[in-house]
Structure formats: structure tokens, C-alpha cells
Amino acid sequence: MATISYMHDALDHVSDPEKCKRCSVRHQAVCSSLAPAELAVLNKIARKREFKAGQNILIAEEDMPYVATVVSGVIKLIQSLPDGRQQIVGMHFPPDFLGRTYGTKSRCFAEAVSDVDLCLFPKKEFENLLANYPDLETRLFQDTLDELDVARDWMLLLGRKTASEKVASFLAMIARRVPLQGCQHSSEPHQISFHLPMTRADIADYLGLTIETVSRQMTRLKTHEIIRLHDNRDITILNMDRLSELAGLS
Amino acid sequence: MATISYMHDALDHVSDPEKCKRCSVRHQAVCSSLAPAELAVLNKIARKREFKAGQNILIAEEDMPYVATVVSGVIKLIQSLPDGRQQIVGMHFPPDFLGRTYGTKSRCFAEAVSDVDLCLFPKKEFENLLANYPDLETRLFQDTLDELDVARDWMLLLGRKTASEKVASFLAMIARRVPLQGCQHSSEPHQISFHLPMTRADIADYLGLTIETVSRQMTRLKTHEIIRLHDNRDITILNMDRLSELAGLS
DNA sequence: CGTTATGTTGATAGCCGTCAACATACGTGG
């Protein structure tokens, strides 16, 4: 299972001051709200860190002296009950920000779903930057407002949608967020192919279902020729309009 | 049902510059992060507005040129599906902040659960204040982070808790947030009395259940002598420890 | 080639939703 491995083990400095310029998310991540001189300051405190799929990134109730930007890979945020039931309460894709400023402990677990590259910032120094660069704080604030909107959309899904609607909503959401595969300009319009970043168990924990129900709904979508399954992970959405209808977005 | 009535109808100016000083939430609301001179500026743009129970405060997808502080009463935030199913995604008590800065439209409906007093601020002018008073923005940012934590706790409830756990969790949450009634220093420890601010239908929409299931779980708690029902709305928690256990917080 | 992880499919059970009847409170108008 998940190897225990904290965010602050085995850090590599971003020693090269030019490194930010070569970063794949430099134009989208929170750091893009900084002026060049400010970015140089951030560059000094930034550290790279890789996580293998399954590794813990944040531990609930434990001190976490870093915040981070997701450079590559996918991360899940997990809330859990004492008896082991768990619920995924957020997914982080590049170039999302990860971690909670103002307050030292995380309230959820965060685990790498795939191999992950993070760009870490010591929390204390990062908060100093926030105090000095209002644009950075505004940007982070806006990102948090967006996260709250996403969380509330998901609450509607968890509380009121059927299993069928949940799975359809999930696929529609993933299609919008993960990098797509293959030629998207085929003769068939609305066909979208992508690689699912997570297992059926993760999907179940994300949707408040069991893995069996997720599996059944997937085969149902396959039977109705709304999706095609190549590899359990590689999916083509054959009819995006129909999928959106099923998701309750019509 | 809910009377359509927008936030910007029938406004009263907070003409009196001393009015903020007499405000019942002045030491808790976001405005408490302002220095006296700054508060005077806020005072100038503030407007009082009352809403009757059932009135709409925010309409999804409509322009809303105000943000506000809840001075008294309770407000629910609602997400809904095209077919009418709905989910309450947030409750606002005094001295919470209401409305979304940065972005003109609301993504949820907000409706007064009880009679409500709001202190409104024109959004554009409020955002100017945010830009000039970093403490205010930091405060609002922190409040938003807290809201996000609450939303994620609720996602665990919606996705993974049973009806029994949901109702117990709800009562435990309400007991922490609404003003309590009567003498709390009785001979019986852990007895907490309060007035439920919402109907069974609201509770059901908050918990992702039906009103019948909520009702059955309430009588079940009553039968087990964990709560006492006086008036369908006036509740005494007889055994808070047991309730917390049932809520899955043990 | 066995072991483990992951996913699918079937049979069954149970929780909770649906439908219905009834109770109570409240306001309106006769």
C-alpha cells in the first residue's frame, strides 16, 4: 500500500536560478502571478521533490512545513472515518497548488495517484511572500474560491445523484482535466480519448460508491456505446453529448 | 414558496458613521480585521438589508453586485439539478461572510432560512478595499480556507455516512453553531438545548436524504433517549457523547 | 509459475426512497 514518506524527505534544491523559466507550469501556476524580481525570490526557496504512485504526500493532523505546486502527475485528497471508510474530497492536477497556508496542519491525507513532481516551498517563507506580494495572495485566494465551487458541485453529486449519473459526471470531469490522447480531430466529432489516472477503487472513493457499482456502470456505458474501454484505463468517449445528459448537466 | 427578491432591492444606507460600532458582529466579522480609519471607509459603503424567511438572497447565474456580512439569521446555499433535486452545500450563520468576490455571478442559490439581517457592500467598492487593505483580504482568504475544510468534511458525510450517522452529525454540528437555549449549567452534564433553524425538508437536502428518513432517524434518537424533542424545532441533546459516537467522530 | 493487485460479473440482502395515510399547527374567510 501507500509508503509512508513525508513531503520534506530527500529534497533537491532548485539551485539553478533559471530553473523556473524551464518549468512546464510556469505560465499557469500561482507563481505566474509574480513579477520577475519576485519570482527570483521564490526560486531561491523552491525545492523539487518526486513522489512515486501510492506515496503519502500529506498526513492529516501532522505538521507539514511545506506548500507546493503540482508540476506533473495526479494527487488525491482523502478524508476518512475511524473504521476505514474513505472519501476522496479533491483531485489535484498540474498546475494546481497543494497545501494549506495559514495553519500548520493538514486536515486531509494527500496521496500520489501517479508518479508526481512537486515544487515545494517552505510554508513560513512562502507566507512571508504572501504578505509582501498581494498579487500572489489574491491569486491563491481566487484559486481557493474555485476549489470551493468545485467542492460544492461535488457535494451535489455525492448527495443527490444516482450511481449512473455519478459515473457519467466523473468521466465528463476527467475528460476536461487530464491531457487528451491521440488525434482529437477525427471524422467522428465529440470523440475524446484519455488515460484514466486512477483505479476503480479510487473512482469509487471519489463518487461515494463501491468498486463493483463503478464497474457495473462502466460496462453499462460500454454496452450503450457511450464509451469504449481499451485497457481499463484507456477510455474513449464516443458520445459526449449523451454522457453529459446522463451526468445531469443537460 | 420562496419570494423572488434580490439583494439590491430596498436598501437602507448605514448613514450613521457610528453604526458599525453598535453592530452585534463587529468583533467577529471580516470587518474586525480593519483599523478604525479603514472601518470608516467601509462604513460609508455599507447598507443594511432585511430578508424574510424564504426569500432568495442570491440567484445562481445572475449578476450580484453585492457581498455581505450576516448580522443575524441563517442562510442556506443550494445547488440543484435540472429536475429539481437539490443539495444544501453550505449554511451561513452570523458573523459569516456571504458572496463571492472576484467574479460577478454566484454559482449557487442563497435563501434566507429564518429572517435575516445583512450588511451589504457593493462588490466593486469592496474589491477596491481588498486591494488596499491586505489584512482584509488575508482574513477573507482564511475564512474561505475554513469553508473549504467544512465542505470537505461534509463530502465525507454525503459520500460515506449512513442515514443514522448523518443525522447525528447534523445535530452535533448545529449544537456547535447556533445560539443555545436555557440554562447550560444544569445538574445533567452534556445537555444542550437549541432551536433548529430549519425544517425537515432543509435537513434532508443538507444530508442527501429524504424527509421521511430524517424523521425516522429523529424518532430513533428520541426512542434511544439520546435527544428529546419538545416542539419539532426545540431539541435537547441528552447524551452528547453518545451522539458524537453515532456521528462517527469517536 | 505462483502470488498479488485489479477488475468483472452474478446472487443476495438491506438500507433508504417512494407512495400513502394520517396528525398537527396555522392562517384565512365565512
Add this chain to the structure above:
DNA sequence: CCACGTATGTTGACGGCTATCAACATAACG
């Protein structure tokens, strides 16, 4: 004052959706 309608809440009978339990299939891996 009472009749009536409406809103809210409770309780019961029943059914369906989804969880549970189980068997099996497939792939990855040492």
C-alpha cells in the same frame, strides 16, 4: 367560532438501488 386549505411532520408498507459476498478473469511481477 368553525370550516377549509396549506404547510409541516410522523408512521407504515413496499420496492428498488446499491452494498455485500463470492467466484472468476486478467495482468503485473518476482
